[in-house]
Amino acid sequence: MSGASHVDVARPGFGWVVPALVFFALFALVPMLGLIYLSFTAYDGLNPPVWVGMQNWQALAGDQLFLDSLRLSGMLTLLSWLLQTAVALPLGVYLAGKQRTRAVLAAIFFVPQLMSGAAIAVLWGTLFDPNFGLASVLGPLVGVPDGNFIGNPSLAFYVILFVISWQFMPFHTLLYQGATRAIPESLYEAATLDGAGRWRQFRSVTVPQLRDTIITSGVLIVVGSLTYFEIVLILTNGGPGTATRILPLHMYIEGFRSFQMGYAAALAVVLLVIGTALSLVITRVTGYRQMTSQREGM
């Protein structure tokens, strides 16, 4: 690896990054600094912010809703990643085949990705109406006789998980489909010569070759699940009770419903730190940063 740095490739100079840096500073760094400042103030959006020192940060520890929302967001992130990867990876590999039926299926599977999150939430809200929606028909078949999915504190979270995954799986399927198609045919030909069956090929050729895609998709899902909230806002509004009040929604409610902008800013900083830390950890632990080739010797 060290040898590579001696190769003199004519890379673009620093000047090329200036526009991007200015943009980043203006629309990411400056608001972030403002956010950190606000987290030390009491601010209702109406009267000027008043410096209160550590008050908002101390309040975090005593806010049971915050601790619950942190746990819910953690669960949502982990389960989203598991569920979406478990479905999108095999599906993407399947759809990577060149058959016409698979092309048609791929187009159909992609439909949720084309809908806005708000539309999806309204749609599923109607389907989950316990008296007149699909929930009233399917509920009795799966042990929920009154169709009460989104109104049941122990089920609502899984409904949210399902709907969010339903929306984003097509995107990750697309990632896996594209990445699978980029795997050289010769690898499969060699594996076939070695007597590997389809399962063995999937395990020993496809999955290792998809390594970087799995990490990319994983980072997107993890960071996305941490900050995503519009479906939860419309579908359950954090309810019943607080059963689906994930961290970003808690932040939204504190900021834009309770007008406790200072406290909401502290919650936002927590989100920011967790999101950044998680993506850093993932890329480091997985060795993604080195961008090592999966095709050594080819």
Add this chain to the structure above:
Amino acid sequence: MPTWSTMRTALAAAAVALTVTATAACGTAGPAGAGGGGLTLWTLENEGINGVQQAAVDSFNSGEGPDIALRTYVNDPYKAALQTAIGSPNAPDVFYNWGGGNLKGYVDAGQVADLSAALDANPAVKDAFLPSVLDVGTINGKVYGIPMQGVQPVSFFYNKDVLSAAGISTFPTTWQGFLDMVDQLKGAGVQPIALAGSQPWTELMYLEYLLERNGGPEKFQAIVNGTPGAWSDAAVVTSLRQIKDLIDRGAFGSNFSAVNYDNQGSQALLTSGRAGMELMGSWEVTSLNDNFPDFVKAGKLGWADFPAVEGGAGDPKVIVGNPSNFYSVAASSSDVAAATKFLIDDMTSPAYVKGMIDVGQVPAIKGLDQQIATGEFADYNQYVYKMVQDAPSFTQSWDQALPADVSQAMLTNLSQVFLGSMTPEQFGQAMDAAAQ
């Protein structure tokens, strides 16, 4: 609480889209000013009412002085947009609000013009309003808000067919009678009451009325004043126990916490005959007429007062709901005098009042008995008009009357009581803590 009848799922979706945009553009959510020294008026989107508002603005603009431009918003993002715009260069000159605690926040921040002098100079205008409604636009003895649309009291709406099939000929006027009716409907195999419990403001209406009946207006006044322990008052606990009793009797069925008002989930229960009644604001009538016109046209819709509680300290004629909505003038307006003149000249003008009545509103104006008794909803409008005039007081919906953070905590905790995960006593303690 939605204050107009035509909230649709599409609107809700648009609201969220706007909210998300507002979140992203925090602080600059207000539209650009009209420019050229003109005035802007912010109001909520409502097909019928906006037409009447536009006509009033047009008539004002045809005169001398600055012109007013009307801007409309959907419900949820409006409050956030207003909160961030007031006091900034993007502030509207005239703005729609809910009066009470909602308006008081702006008044305390010194952002609202005092309209008392203008009203005192025009006693005919001041006396035209129903006093119990004008009170809600009055903060610390000064008028800051002028009622600008209909009164919206809360009452029961029932399916006449369902009640008569269960052998109930008249809607009960006492709590015991009400409980008997619930049992009777349950016995007849229908869900007694439709409740859109996924939206806790629908649950709040029960607590508002029961506390009013059990303890009288002083109890809620103590809560508004922030009196320590006001939320743990015996009358609050009693009211919540009565609610718990209703839940335990199966009055709301078992899946109410998944039912939504905005997608007509509870109205579908009522109109299909699967539930007997719903407690709702007066917008229910026009909303039912829009969504279930056959039900309303067939004359199956009945309405009734919230029953009296035996031995309760409250007057059974007291009503709760949204007394009205209000226009206020921003203190920062470039022309406070012109904006005030618009409110004084147009809010009680015959054309404006007639326009409001024509779109199904019952304006908070005295002496409309004849005018109200016409049109599609004449029966209901007469009922509402009489109810408001007879009411010794009109308690504003708590989620509008209380500060935003207390109101949020209240809705969350109340939904926990309805779910059975919080006791009435725990609710009182949690709210006393939240109100400090």
